[in-house]
Amino acid sequence: MVVTTALPAPVTRRPRTVLVGAMFASGAAMMVYFGLLGIYAHRRAEASFSGQGWFPEGTVELGPPGFIFWTLVLSVFTVQWAVQAIKNGDRTNAMWAMAITALFGAAVFNQLWFIINDIGYALADGEAEFFFFVVNGTFIVFLILAVVFLALTMLRALFGSYGPRQSDGIAAAAMFWNTVVAMWSITWYVIYITK
Amino acid sequence: MTMTESQPASAVADNPPAAPSAAHGLYDWISTTDHKRIGRIWILVSMVLLVAFTVLGTFVGLERAEPATSGFFGGQNSYFQMWTLYRLGMVLLVVMPLFIGLATLVVPMQVGSTNIAFPRAALVAVWSFLLGAGITIVSVLVGGGWGALDGVTGDEADAIALTLVGTGMVIGALLIAAICIATTVVSLRTPGMNLMRVPLFAWSMLVASAVWLLTLPVAIANLILIYVDLRGGPLTFGDPEASGAIYAQIAWLVEQPQIYAFAIPVLGVIGSVVPAYAKTRQADHALMVVMVGVFGFAAIGGWSQPFFFDSTEDVVFVGFGLLAVVPVLGVLGGSLLTLFRGEKPTDRPPAHLHGALAAAVLLFGAVASGALRVIAPFDLAGTSAITGIFNLVVFSAVAAALTGVWFWSPKISGGLVAAEDGRIALLTLLTGATLLGAADVVAGFYAAPDLLLFETGSDVVDPLLIASAAGGFMIAGGMVYALGGFLVSFRSTNPEAGADPWDGHSLEWSISSPPPVANFVEPPARVVSESPLLDSSEPDTDGEDA
Numbered sequence: 047m048v049v050t051t052a053l054p055a056p057v058t059r060r061p062r063t064v065l066v067g068a069m070f071a072s073g074a075a076m077m078v079y080f081g082l083l084g085i086y087a088h089r090r091a092e093a094s095f096s097g098q099g100w101f102p103e104g105t106v107e108l109g110p111p112g113f114i115f116w117t118l119v120l121s122v123f124t125v126q127w128a129v130q131a132i133k134n135g136d137r138t139n140a141m142w143a144m145a146i147t148a149l150f151g152a153a154v155f156n157q158l159w160f161i162i163n164d165i166g167y168a169l170a171d172g173e174a175e176f177f178f179f180v181v182n183g184t185f186i187v188f189l190i191l192a193v194v195f196l197a198l199t200m201l202r203a204l205f206g207s208y209g210p211r212q213s214d215g216i217a218a219a220a221m222f223w224n225t226v227v228a229m230w231s232i233t234w235y236v237i238y239i240t241k
Numbered sequence: 242m243t244m245t246e247s248q249p250a251s252a253v254a255d256n257p258p259a260a261p262s263a264a265h266g267l268y269d270w271i272s273t274t275d276h277k278r279i280g281r282i283w284i285l286v287s288m289v290l291l292v293a294f295t296v297l298g299t300f301v302g303l304e305r306a307e308p309a310t311s312g313f314f315g316g317q318n319s320y321f322q323m324w325t326l327y328r329l330g331m332v333l334l335v336v337m338p339l340f341i342g343l344a345t346l347v348v349p350m351q352v353g354s355t356n357i358a359f360p361r362a363a364l365v366a367v368w369s370f371l372l373g374a375g376i377t378i379v380s381v382l383v384g385g386g387w388g389a390l391d392g393v394t395g396d397e398a399d400a401i402a403l404t405l406v407g408t409g410m411v412i413g414a415l416l417i418a419a420i421c422i423a424t425t426v427v428s429l430r431t432p433g434m435n436l437m438r439v440p441l442f443a444w445s446m447l448v449a450s451a452v453w454l455l456t457l458p459v460a461i462a463n464l465i466l467i468y469v470d471l472r473g474g475p476l477t478f479g480d481p482e483a484s485g486a487i488y489a490q491i492a493w494l495v496e497q498p499q500i501y502a503f504a505i506p507v508l509g510v511i512g513s514v515v516p517a518y519a520k521t522r523q524a525d526h527a528l529m530v531v532m533v534g535v536f537g538f539a540a541i542g543g544w545s546q547p548f549f550f551d552s553t554e555d556v557v558f559v560g561f562g563l564l565a566v567v568p569v570l571g572v573l574g575g576s577l578l579t580l581f582r583g584e585k586p587t588d589r590p591p592a593h594l595h596g597a598l599a600a601a602v603l604l605f606g607a608v609a610s611g612a613l614r615v616i617a618p619f620d621l622a623g624t625s626a627i628t629g630i631f632n633l634v635v636f637s638a639v640a641a642a643l644t645g646v647w648f649w650s651p652k653i654s655g656g657l658v659a660a661e662d663g664r665i666a667l668l669t670l671l672t673g674a675t676l677l678g679a680a681d682v683v684a685g686f687y688a689a690p691d692l693l694l695f696e697t698g699s700d701v702v703d704p705l706l707i708a709s710a711a712g713g714f715m716i717a718g719g720m721v722y723a724l725g726g727f728l729v730s731f732r733s734t735n736p737e738a739g740a741d742p743w744d745g746h747s748l749e750w751s752i753s754s755p756p757p758v759a760n761f762v763e764p765p766a767r768v769v770s771e772s773p774l775l776d777s778s779e780p781d782t783d784g785e786d787a
Binding site for chain 1: 358359362416419420421423424427428429450451454455456457458459461462463465466469470473474543548549
């Protein structure tokens with residue numbers, strides 16, 4: 047007589063394809079942005095060295111960019127809350143966390159739009175002004191991409207695509223979000239603090 | 242009583258990419274998610290562009306050699322546009338898409354996957370590339386390009402802006418494709434295949450993709466700055482006084498060290514072809530893996546643009562130029578050792594071995610010339626040696642890509658491409674590229690300038706430029722011949738190709754030619770070395786996991 051006993055399925059290694067792809071995409075996005083910031087910092091250093099100066103005194107304020115930074119710091123916690131919630135199978139909390147993160151994104155957009163409109167420069171005013179608009183404008187594009195990525199992930203989560211065994215999509219959106227936060231952290235220091 | 246315990250299949254099948262379905266007809270070609278079809282589109286398009294750009298290169302060379310009598314382009318500015326189109330086009334529209342096509346088609350099979358990662362993104366990449374390439378070429382033909390020697394006027398600014406958009410689209414598409422390939426190698430490998438066991442071509446594509454993802458976004462940053470400047474900025478780049486400033490800002494893409502980034506897969510192709518011919522394992526595979534990685538490091542060049550870098554005597558620039566020689570020598574040495582250790586077939590070597598040797602010779606010539614170029618006393622900065630190095634690297638990459646097409650033709654078209662066609666095309670390419678590249682490098686020692694459009698009156702430089710133009714002419718002829726052979730083979734597949742006509746060692750040779758829709762009918766057996774087909778019956782002795 048032959049008795050066959052079924053063993054439990056083996057623990058499989060999940061390829062984490064979405065997460066790996068998001069890592070590469072985030073790295074590429076970061077290189078675009080840091081390429082711009084590097085050129086900005088280099089041109090500013092050259093201008094300072096030659097005695098030309100950069101921004102007119104008192105035109106670049108520290109307050110609103112600081113609000114953006116701290117808003118984004120808060121969003122790091124909320125986006126990780128979403129990742130942890132989905133890993134725990136708590137879809138409701140994950141949805142709340144992603145919604146709040148997207149709201150923080152909208153707030154950042156609002157604050158940055160205020161800065162750009164309030165600064166009183168025109169694109170063609172000079173090299174400093176030109177670089178200021180290009181760097182901040184590019185950041186806005188990446189911020190919008192991150193919010194769209196998060197919104198699409200939310201939609202998929204709403205229809206049950208993610209759960210404790212499959213949380214890579216939300217983790218990938220969180221990774222891209224954190225990349226955007228890193229972009230602003232450096233921008234805040236390079237453009238607004240050190241002026 | 243006999244009791245056996247059976248383990249069921251995995252409850253979660255490792256979240257594999259969706260296996261493509263069989264498809265036919267034009268709509269299915271446009272919407273396919275089969276990596277093999279997407280790869281074929283990349284290869285076909287880039288081979289057509291290869292022929293077009295080698296013909297363009299021939300005219301540029303003739304114009305340069307005889308500017309007084311040829312007059313193909315009708316003026317300095319038009320010549321400059323075509324000269325820049327040739328340089329950037331050969332890299333962005335020919336070499337990169339050729340390797341991406343080959344990798345899209347072969348790499349998933351090499352790592353034991355049913356499809357490429359993100360197949361829909363891979364499809365978007367190929368069509369975006371086509372759109373971007375079309376915009377780029379058309380905008381150059383209507384007066385755009387990457388700057389103007391006599392300053393940018395209002396009308397030209399619009400056409401140039403369009404060229405920048407097209408270039409950005411092309412780079413973006415290539416980056417998306419690179420993400421798909423890199424992700425496939427990183428996360429879709431079959432069990433047992435750790436990174437040291439990945440076939441050298443797949444590994445070289447991972448390294449190349451990583452370098453492209455690190456550096457080409459910096460070129461996008463440059464394009465954004467130039468575009469915004471042209472559309473209302475303070476005219477930092479479009480200033481009529483700053484002639485050629487736009488091209489100067491992105492020229493780092495096609496110069497040392499970045500130009501080597503487009504030749505990283507050359508090492509992988511050589512490392513795949515030689516062991517198969519020698520019917521033995523690659524000698525010092527681990528060292529080869531490291532050498533490919535070192536070459537990738539030596540090819541990172543986003544920092545060498547005018548904003549960050551103003552002296553070719555910079556120690557980093559010199560170091561990178563010298564470092565690039567080491568890994569190329571290492572891989573060539575390892576390949577020669579493999580040939581020496583392996584069997585010595587008495588038959589005439591196949592076309593792809595000729596191609597691998599041609600690519601190796603050209604790449605070695607390129608890095609050796611590059612090493613001379615960074616040595617300050619030779620004073621080669623701004624000379625035609627830069628053009629020579631560019632052509633040697635680019636045609637080394639073209640030779641390697643065509644070698645790959647011949648080698649993996651059973652997986653591409655289901656049949657073998659005629660060996661004689663391959664030999665003629667690849668040996669013509671070797672001869673022509675050597676003439677083209679070496680003549681410019683030697684002319685550089687006689688201070689022939691890089692962008693040249695006047696009679697030098699030199700008894701040495703003028704004949705060298707004519708020799709260089711003759712090399713370009715030979716290459717164009719060889720490429721037309723190669724494309725013809727490839728298309729004929731595509732239409733009439735040879736049913737006798739079989740699964741493994743070359744006694745290859747990696748997993749793609751375990752499946753039929755042409756491969757079935759989802760590549761593997763049965764999941765591949767656990768991989769225990771870098772040559773799974775040589776040891777598929779051996780147990781995993783080291784217990785290493787993927």
